[in-house]
Amino acid sequence: MMRIRLLALAAFLPLGACSTAAEAIRGPELAPVGYPAALVPREQAIMPLSASRDPNPGPAGANTLWRVGARAFFADQRANRVGDILTVNIDIDDQAKTINTSTSSRNSTLTAGVPHFLGLESSLGKVLPGGFDPANAIETASKTANTGSGAVNRSEKISLTIAAVVTTVLPNGNLVIQGTQEVRTNAELRQLTVAGIVRPEDISSANTIRHTQIAEARISYGGRGDISRVQKTPAGQSLVERFSPF
Incomplete structure (x- = not known):
């Protein structure tokens, strides 16, 4: 049984090492939204447009402001269906300060003897080195400090601020959103990504929502390019620092 466990552990060690090596080279990855699992797709699904969502409504009729195919004047204009767009306001101003100190020490002593053991205590002196004392056969002492x-x-x-798209409507009515924004300046690319789950009632009348109202929020702000590559620790150095036992 122990041999089977060791073989299984040896089989999974290369997978763990590959994952750690990939993270050391590429950096940490955002975890997928977990309510339920894998809610945020990598590719956006293209939904067919219905007649009520005609992107090219006809011209307004005579003596009226109404356009055929336009949304109603008093209908809720907030995002509530797959493919709808809403604005996410990200305003993070966090501070954290933690100080921890721990001290531990331990002393232990052990003394054991066998002055009487079936009458063989005298015979043990012939087998063991000279000076054997059955009354003080074993004595240990240890001390640790940390x-x-x-x-x-x-x-x-x-x-x-970023615009996000509704990718899924959950059975309870909550919306799964995902948005990505990229801006390229010369050879440097800045990328902003947001994903999570929102309640329709938290979306304001202006079709906006704050990042604090997003459950399972995944917000990433970074970039890639020449400047980012120079600032990043070289892959070889990262691997050495991660796996070095010293």
């Missing part, structure tokens, strides 16, 4: 300290002081501030 001291650790750590501190975290972080400050993050991000103020961005």
Whole structure:
């Protein structure tokens, strides 16, 4: 049984090493939205347009402002169906400070003897080295000490706006949204990504929502290009620092 466990562990070790090596080279990946699993698709599904969503409504008739195929004046204009667009306001101003200190120590001693053992205690002296004392056959002593300290002081501030698309409507009416925005300047690409789950009632009348109202929120702000590549730690150095035992 132990041999089977060792073989199974040896089989999974290369997979774990590959995953760790890929993360060291490419950087950490965002986890998928987990309510339920794999809600955010990689590719957007193209939904057929209905007659009520005609992108090219006809001209207004005489003596009226109404256009054939246009949305109603008093209908809810907030996103509520797959393919609808809403605006996400990201305003992060977080600060975190943590200080931890731990100290531990331990002393232990053990003394054991066998002054009487079926009358064989005298015979043990002939087998064991000279000076054997049955009353003090075993004596051990150990001492350990550990001291650790750590501190975290972080400050993050991000103020961005991005348009997201409704990708799924859950059975309870909640909306799964996903949006990506890319801006390229010369050889540098800035990418902003947002995904998560929102309640229709949290969407404002202006069809906007705050990032604090997004459940399972996944917000990524970064880029790639010449400048990002120079600032990033080389892959070889990252691998050495991650797997070095010293």
